[in-house]
Amino acid sequence: MDLGQPRAPSPTVPVTLTINGTNHSLDIPPFVTLLDLLRGNLALTGTKKGCDHGQCGACTVLVDGVRINSCLKFAVSLDGTEITTIEGLGTPDHLHPLQKAFVEHDAYQCGYCTPGQICSAAGLLSEGHAKSREEIRELMSGNLCRCGAYTNIADAIEDVMGAEGRETVREAAE
């Protein structure tokens, strides 16, 4: 077995990550979280640091299409994965449908939690488990909004779930 030199702390570990479609070969210390790598080393500051303890969801990104809290992942443990941040979801000229819906529904006040809300909503849509407004709310509970824009956030997500989805949601609510 080859476990390297386990006794002395290894200064850096080589890691290959695909971030928003771009390959990055990096040498990073093992204590660097994905969140700090994104914001510090790669200057992708769209992903926000809120609590830094997995309690607020502001740092939510997609790893291989799955939403996680980037503050609770050592980047070295994600070798070979594809990461999507808010910068990879849409551009100012071509907004992601969720970004457009958040604008249309005024689904924020200060905007600090918004990148995490939108990445989380993108994960929720691809998971496909939310079928009603009640389920959207439950499955978005990992993202706190201290301005309290929850009603409009749920509206924006419902909107993107589509006309067919809205019918289902209305029926379920009645």
Next chain:
Amino acid sequence: MRQFSYLRPTGISDAVAALAAEPTAQLLAGGTNLVDLMKYDVAQPSAVIDINGLPLKEIEVLEDGAYRIGALTTNSQVAYDPRIARDVPLLSSAILAGASPQLRNAATSGGNLLQRTRCYYFYDPSTPCNKREPGSGCSAIGGINRIHAILGASEACIATHPSDMCVALAALDATVEVTGPTGARTIPFPDFHRLPGDHPERDNTLQRGEIVTGIRVEGGRFAAHHSYLKLRDRLSYAFALVSVAAALDLDGDTILDARVALGGVAHKPWRNPLAEAELAGQPATRDTFEAFARRLLSGAKGQGHNDFKIPMAEKAIVRALMQAASGRPQVQSEKRLR
């Protein structure tokens, strides 16, 4: 954060050897608890052994029809597996009652068993805590103890186990599969976690170098009559003040078999198999369940701020058993109690 060395073994035996060789090493799976504890300087591993490359990510059906859930399956993977949702809905429901979607996407089955208490003094290295620093004292006894244990506590520790998943696994008589330096063995779920006694620093009965590889759980039997009822300070994304995993096997209105485990009230999921056995042959009525609830809570003792948990648990046990008996389990996205 303190420096640590980082290892990435690809086989179970390599991981076991690395863990056995360095007693101050810790395993990294989903990281949702360990990374947090390292940020608070509560966990100080000299080495982090990243086991995400180990082949423990499957849910298998065994010859006897039971399920073997690999230690590295994620909470979401297990909860939404159509076979688990159909045959072991109590487990599915308990998992979905816990944490948030993001955390469930990262957290693993093995990690769920090994997560540490959320006692606020355990998390604060500036305060005495026998679990974090044996012999230093317990700050929760006589301190702020609203979330603490009412059953099985000791003079050294009144912390609770924070898991929802484990409460369901306890009720379902699951088995934990582990591999260590001397080979593999299985641990019945009630023997996996331990009460604090004089050694609250030990959460479980794993031996040095042992790794949880999987969880075995029977399916089908309690699929029709079950409920996971979780009571907490907010309606989602909070740890349980009191939770109940209830499972019944009924013949009409007569109880054939009953299993009830409590979460949020003790250092491990709390059961009383003798009291459960006495339910066999009795009618599935509120009177029966009220008498059982009192029996399950016998010896319960509040610490001051958490005295409310005793009547809350009594009512929750009855409610969860009524839900189970009627075949209308609590739905985790529904914010009204059924």
